[in-house]
Amino acid sequence: MTIDFELSxxxxxxxxxxxxxxxxxxxxxxxxYDENEHEKPWDLLNMVQKFMGGGMAGAFGAGGEEKKAExxxxxxxxxxxxxxxxxxxxxxxxxxxxxxxxxxxGPGLGGAAVQASGTPEQKEKFLARFRGDKPVWGAMxxxxxxxxxxxxxxxTTAVLDGDExxxxxxxxxxxxxxxxxxxxxxxxxxxxxxxxxxxRAGIKPFxxxxxxxGMQITKIEDKLGIRCSDTVSISFxxxxxxxxxxxxxxxxxxxxxxxxxxxxxxxxxxxxxxxxAMAIGVGRAxxxxxxxxLKEEGVELRYGINPHRMTSLERDIMQxxxxxxxxxxLTWRAVWMLDNGLRNDLQAxxxxxxxxxxxxxxxQKAVELMGPLGYSREYLLEKWMRDSKINDIFEGTGQIxxxxxxxxxxxxxxxxxx
Amino acid sequence: xxxxxxxxxxxxxxETVSSFAADLMEPAMRESDESGEIPQEVIAKGWELGLLxxxxxxxxxxxxxxxxxxxxxxxxxxxxxGDLSMAMHLMAPxxxxxxxxxQGTEAQKKQYLPAFCGExxxxxxxxxxxxxYNFCPSxxxxxxxxxxxxxxxxxxxxxxxxxxxSDHMLVFAATNPGMGFSxxxxxxxxxxxxxxxxxxxxxxxxIKALATYPVNFKDCRVPLVCRLGEEEGCDFLRLLSRSRLAxxxxxxxMSRRALEHSRDYATQRIAFGEPIGSRQAxxxxxxxxxxxxxxxxxxxxEAAWRCDxxxxxxxxxxxxxxxxxxxAMMVCDRGVQIMGGHGYIRDNPVELWFRNARGxxxxxxxxxx
Ligand SMILES: Cc1cc2nc3c(=O)[nH]c(=O)nc-3n(C[C@H](O)[C@H](O)[C@H](O)COP(=O)(O)OP(=O)(O)OC[C@H]3O[C@@H](n4cnc5c(N)ncnc54)[C@H](O)[C@@H]3O)c2cc1C
Numbered sequence: 134m135t136i137d138f139e140l141s142x143x144x145x146x147x148x149x150x151x152x153x154x155x156x157x158x159x160x161x162x163x164x165x166y167d168e169n170e171h172e173k174p175w176d177l178l179n180m181v182q183k184f185m186g187g188g189m190a191g192a193f194g195a196g197g198e199e200k201k202a203e204x205x206x207x208x209x210x211x212x213x214x215x216x217x218x219x220x221x222x223x224x225x226x227x228x229x230x231x232x233x234x235x236x237x238x239g240p241g242l243g244g245a246a247v248q249a250s251g252t253p254e255q256k257e258k259f260l261a262r263f264r265g266d267k268p269v270w271g272a273m274x275x276x277x278x279x280x281x282x283x284x285x286x287x288x289t290t291a292v293l294d295g296d297e298x299x300x301x302x303x304x305x306x307x308x309x310x311x312x313x314x315x316x317x318x319x320x321x322x323x324x325x326x327x328x329x330x331x332x333r334a335g336i337k338p339f340x341x342x343x344x345x346x347g348m349q350i351t352k353i354e355d356k357l358g359i360r361c362s363d364t365v366s367i368s369f370x371x372x373x374x375x376x377x378x379x380x381x382x383x384x385x386x387x388x389x390x391x392x393x394x395x396x397x398x399x400x401x402x403x404x405x406x407x408x409x410a411m412a413i414g415v416g417r418a419x420x421x422x423x424x425x426x427l428k429e430e431g432v433e434l435r436y437g438i439n440p441h442r443m444t445s446l447e448r449d450i451m452q453x454x455x456x457x458x459x460x461x462x463l464t465w466r467a468v469w470m471l472d473n474g475l476r477n478d479l480q481a482x483x484x485x486x487x488x489x490x491x492x493x494x495x496x497q498k499a500v501e502l503m504g505p506l507g508y509s510r511e512y513l514l515e516k517w518m519r520d521s522k523i524n525d526i527f528e529g530t531g532q533i534x535x536x537x538x539x540x541x542x543x544x545x546x547x548x549x550x551x
Numbered sequence: 552x553x554x555x556x557x558x559x560x561x562x563x564x565x566e567t568v569s570s571f572a573a574d575l576m577e578p579a580m581r582e583s584d585e586s587g588e589i590p591q592e593v594i595a596k597g598w599e600l601g602l603l604x605x606x607x608x609x610x611x612x613x614x615x616x617x618x619x620x621x622x623x624x625x626x627x628x629x630x631x632x633g634d635l636s637m638a639m640h641l642m643a644p645x646x647x648x649x650x651x652x653x654q655g656t657e658a659q660k661k662q663y664l665p666a667f668c669g670e671x672x673x674x675x676x677x678x679x680x681x682x683x684y685n686f687c688p689s690x691x692x693x694x695x696x697x698x699x700x701x702x703x704x705x706x707x708x709x710x711x712x713x714x715x716x717s718d719h720m721l722v723f724a725a726t727n728p729g730m731g732f733s734x735x736x737x738x739x740x741x742x743x744x745x746x747x748x749x750x751x752x753x754x755x756x757x758i759k760a761l762a763t764y765p766v767n768f769k770d771c772r773v774p775l776v777c778r779l780g781e782e783e784g785c786d787f788l789r790l791l792s793r794s795r796l797a798x799x800x801x802x803x804x805m806s807r808r809a810l811e812h813s814r815d816y817a818t819q820r821i822a823f824g825e826p827i828g829s830r831q832a833x834x835x836x837x838x839x840x841x842x843x844x845x846x847x848x849x850x851x852x853e854a855a856w857r858c859d860x861x862x863x864x865x866x867x868x869x870x871x872x873x874x875x876x877x878x879a880m881m882v883c884d885r886g887v888q889i890m891g892g893h894g895y896i897r898d899n900p901v902e903l904w905f906r907n908a909r910g911x912x913x914x915x916x917x918x919x920x
Contacts (some may be wrong), residue, residue, distance in 0.1 A: 134557035136621060140854050217553055302824035389827075397642035437732070437788065437795075438871035440912075452877075455850065455870040463842070464848035468553050473556075483842045532835070542841050543818055550829050 134212075138445040140221065148221050155229025159512075163230035166361040167516050171353060173186030173361065174233060175272075182238050182268040216403065216468035220410040220542060224461075227414025228421075228523035229522040232361035234411070238268030242404060243322040245427045246273060246338055249400045252379045257465035259320060259340060270313035272321040274304035274367055283534050284324070285333045285508055289369060291325035292384070296376045298339060300325055300347070300369040310365035310525070311350055320378065321348075321367065331385045337378040348370030404526055405481040406467040412524035413464060416457045419499040419517045423450060426503065449502060453495045460488040486534035487523030496521045555849075561625050572633025577808075580634040583760040584903055589637050590672045595901035597641040598672040602626055603648055611664035615878035618652060620793060620855040623920025624800035628848065632805025636760035638801055640920040643712040643761075647721040649793065649919045650737055654785045658665045658776070663719065663739065676720040676742070678766050679791075679916030688723070688915055689731040691770065694791065695724035695738060698887045702726075703770040704739060704746070712917055713748045714764035717742055721779070722768070723916065732788040733848030738841045746771030753761050757906035770807060777833055790919070791857065794867035797918040799851045799868075799875035803844060806882040809904045812838045813889045820890075833889055847871070847878045855920065876911035883908035 157527060162174055226234040240247070240263050247259050258543050280286040289302025313319030320342045328335035340350055352366040410431065427434070434447055443451070465485040470477035496518040500507035507514045525531045538548050553554050557565060562705030583589050602623075607613025629637035648667050649658050667673050681692055693706025704724050714720060720740050727734030740747060750765040779785040814837055827833045856866035885900040887894035894901045 134554045134556040136556065136852055137552055137554045138856050139552065141552045151621075196648075215554070362880070402747075403856070416846045435689075436866040437791070438689050439685060440873060441685045442687045442690070451873065452871060455874040457851055458867075458870065459843075459846035459874065462853060463846050464619055465553060466849065469553055469555050483838075483845060486838070487842050487846060507728075535838040536831070538838035538841060539828070539831075542837055543828045543834060544813055545818070545828065545834075545858075549826070550831075550834050 140217075144218050144221055146212060147218060154229070155225050155274065157545040159226070159229030159233050163233060163513060163516070163532065164510075166230075166233055167358075168362040168510075171311075171363070173236060174178050177233070178238055178268050182495040183266060204541050213472045215326055216406070216471045217465065219407055219469045220464055223407055223410040224417065225415040228418045229414075231360040231411060231415050231517075231523075235415075236312065236361055238270055238312070238511055239263055240318070240399070241313075242273035243271030243313070243320060243340075243403055245400045246322045246380060247271075249403070251499070252340070255377075255380070256446040262318060268312075268318065268396060269317040270309045272309045272313040272319065274310065275324045276306045277303060278305055282530060285336065287324055287326060287336060288329075288348050289323065289325040290329070290338055291337065291379075293327075293376065294373075298376060298379065300339065300341070300372040300374065303366065303368045305352075305366045306354070306527075307365050308369055309363060309430040310367055310393070311353060311475070314348070314350060314367070318343050323367075323369070325490060326504050327383065328385045334455035335385050337383065339374060340380065341369075341372065341374050341377040341380075343376060343462045357522060358516065359523055372434045373380055373406075379457070397468075399478070402476075402478045403471060404483045405485040405534075406464045406477075408524060409460065409464040409467070409484040410527045412488040412492040412512055412521060413457060413461050415517050415521045415524070416488075416495045418451070419496045420453060420457060420516060420522075422512070422514055422517075423499055426506065444501060453498060456491040457495060460484070460491045463487050472506040479538060482529070482534040482537040482541075485529065486538060489531045489534070492521045492524050496502070524533065553801070556716060557625065561622055562624055562647040564626050565629060566599060566848025568602075568629035569632070569636045571597065572629050573899060576630070576637050579637070581897075581903065583634065583902065585759075585897075587758050587759055590638050594641065594672050597637070601672075603645055607648065607652065607664050607668055611660055612831050613667040614668075615662065618649070619920045621797055621852065624796055624851050624855045627797050627800035627918070627920060628804035628807070628851075630842070631801035632808045633804075634760075635760045635801060635805050635910075638804075639645050639712060639758060639761050639918055641672075642797070643677070644673060644675035644717075645797070645919040646794065646916060647675035650721055650779055650785070651739070651908075653790065653793070654737075654780050656781045656783075658738070658802070659781070666718075673718040673749055674713045674718075676711050676712070676714045676717040677916055678711045678720055678722045680708065680710040680867050680913070681793075682707055682709040682765065688735065689786075691723065691725045691728075691735055693722070693724040694850065695722075695726050695729055695736060696777075697726070697775075698772075700773065701772045702778060704738060704740070704771040704773065706768050707751065707765070708768070708825045709765045710763050710914070711749075711756075711766045711919065712741065712761055714766050715752075716762065718867070720747070720766070722766075724768075732758065732791070733888075736789040737787065737790070738773055739777045739779065739881050740771065740773050744771055744773060755910070757903070757910050759906075789915060792854075792865045794916045794919045795872035796855050796858065796864075797852060797920040798911060798914050799847065799872045800855075800920070801918070802875040802879040802908070803848045803851060805845050806840075806847075806879045809886040809901060809908075810837070810844055811882050812900060813837060813840065816890055827889070834901075836885045837887060838905050842883055843878045844882060847875050850874055853875040871913075879908040879911050 180298040237305045291298045322338050346369050350365045351368045467477050467480040467484040500518045590631045604619040605614045605616045609615035651663050695702045695704045722738045722740050723733050726736045728817050746769045748767040753763045818826050820827050850871040854864050857864035883904040885903050
């Protein structure tokens with residue numbers, strides 16, 4: 134192995150194909166589904182399921198179980214590119230449109246959690262459905278009104294009663310919650326505590342199937358951006374699920390040990406770089422728009438001249454370009470590590486922190502630079518600015534990524550650095 | 552296939568240069584900055600690493616290793632980690648050597664390269680930057696006009712490293728003013744040539760141990776054979792881009808050192824009963840420093856990789872260099888900030904890095920990979 138930035142022919146081919154698809158099938162309808170919130174592009178979603186059936190599924194969460202523990206030697210095996218392929222694919226689809234891409238069928242974060250910590254039986258039972266003809270969604274419900282970043286503070290409870298767990302509590306901001314539970318035969322992975330006094334060690338993920346009595350969607354959010362993707366609140370009132378629907382061990386073995394929690398958190402090592410890739414897709418869309426507009430106007434960008442001699446427009450654009458590239462390279466590094474069985478939690482957070490911030494800056498600047506073209510709903514630029522903002526919020530805010538990064542760099546525990 | 556892993560040779564280079572930097576450069580950094588002199592031992596031992604002679608083909612008396620921009624930036628990051636002045640002094644001849652290697656005629660290679668393959672350090676200078684606030688390499692004021700079999704060079708240069716110590720100087724001047732990068736050529740000028748006036752050693756805010764000079768050219772005549780590439784001329788932007796990669800790599804190395812220093816301090820310095828790193832105001836600065844150092848390294852690697860692959864890399868190099876200059880200033884400024892008043896005191900290395908870092912926005916054409 135040596136340093137190389139060339140995508141393999143297989144990934145390149147996929148990238149080109151996805152790009153064409155994004156350009157011809159997603160872009161043209163992006164505006165419509167932004168203006169008509171809560172409508173879904175069913176034709177497209179059906180088609181996506183048929184042709185890519187679990188294609189996005191493959192991208193999410195794969196590889197998590199093959200990561201090595203710290204200090205352990207990487208296993209000798211052929212290099213895989215699953216996660217890199219995922220990141221590249223996602224960048225292209227999100228270049229097409231973030232809201233529509235987020236609403237694509239597939240296992241999503243819920244599926245990633247099953248993949249990362251489910252038993253073989255659970256994987257078979259819950260993941261098979263995504264390979265069918267009809268679109269199916271998976272979702273993940275962690276966030277609560279009183280617990281967002283502070284995931285250890287969740288209050289939803291799970292109590293064992295005979296052969297069933299009984300869930301009570303309220304979850305908010307569940308991506309694709311409606312798609313999973315009402316529009317398809319999907320499921321949601323719900324984080325609940327079996328022992329509040331145990332803190333993190335007491336928190337376990339549970340799989341709740343669509344149509345389970347006691348589970349109800351109580352609200353569908355109206356949002357700043359990514360409007361095609363549904364975001365819902367779900368309430369659980371004496372909601373009973375089979376005992377075997379818990380992911381990982383039900384035991385609260387040792388309150389100082391939080392292995393189960395950590396294992397689910399490890400899902401994020403795979404998904405955070407992919408969220409970064411989503412961000413990069415939107416940022417690139419904005420940069421492409423600017424460059425095309427300037428080209429039409431006959432404006433040439435002068436790379437390599439003294440920054441004092443550049444127009445402020447040139448200077449801004451070059452900074453945006455470098456920023457986007459930097460974010461992409463950090464992202465590729467994080468997924469490459471995953472593909473190679475290396476522990477990447479630090480690099481995953483670095484990539485997400487960088488991409489989330491870079492892209493909110495890039496799209497905001499893009500709107501500013503393009504003046505009336507930027508602000509107008511005739512074009513998509515203003516939409517990209519609204520869409521991109523979510524990347525610095527969900528899957529751990531920018532601040533949380535910095536916290537994770539700083540703890541690792543400083544060698545501090547969560548008690549030492551709050 | 553995408554990979555972020557160094558190959559065995561690159562690892563070896565990295566390890567070798569890294570221990571040289573840690574053992575010899577860094578410990579001498581402060582004293583060297585104060586005295587303005589670089590220890591002879593550092594120069595001698597640094598030269599022994601063979602970073603420059605290594606890439607010169609055997610026919611010109613070098614070791615004949617492949618010239619790789621990627622390996623070059625990996626080595627330069629480590630040198631930058633050690634000390635910027637020393638790194639630039641050691642690698643100053645690279646501007647002449649690599650330019651000739653990359654774009655010189657056969658006769659020029661034969662004439663100039665063997666001198667740099669010896670056991671002892673051999674200085675060479677390059678004159679690119681000019682003393683104007685809005686100096687731009689694509690709009691140089693120094694000109695070289697053809698007059699029969701000679702070129703007549705006129706203009707002012709500054710930040711010329713080792714001008715007095717060198718036998719030859721690679722001077723860049725516009726042969727076709729107004730034509731941007733493509734109108735610039737390089738001339739290998741013997742330092743004693745009539746019309747070359749080397750001024751007193753410059754006093755700069757940073758890189759104080761590196762001897763730099765202003766050089767004026769007044770009707771300085773050199774024969775046509777001194778023009779880099781002779782009749783063909785040279786691809787100036789390509790050379791400039793290789794230099795930008797080198798400078799960006801140095802910025803990454805120095806910033807990485809500043810980050811490590813800040814990190815260690817933040818875990819040890821106690822305020823309000825806790826290490827200052829326990830507070831997010833400090834911790835987040837450190838996290839961002841770490842992210843930006845890594846991000847810049849990857850930008851540099853990618854551009855260098857493109858260069859080695861024979862792809863266009865000029866745009867990437869320019870983006871990486873500008874990004875690196877901003878990054879270095881951000882990181883080193885925060886280094887000072889994190890150390891508070893102690894960061895302002897000259898006992899402390901961060902104030903030195905802070906002064907050096909400001910230079911990257913100005914430096915052009917001082918080292919090359
Ligand atoms: C469109 C959308 C989709 C989402 N999808 C999902 C989903 O599918 N599943 C799911 O479970 N959740 C989802 N979320 C929730 C999302 O993950 C949370 O909103 C996010 O984690 C932040 O939590 P919060 O909103 O409660 O903010 P808070 O945690 O209250 O944070 C508020 C502010 O304080 C900062 N902050 C908090 N703690 C710290 C700290 N220790 N140090 C420094 N700063 C801090 C935050 O960065 C933020 O700026 C979604 C949210 C949205 C908007």
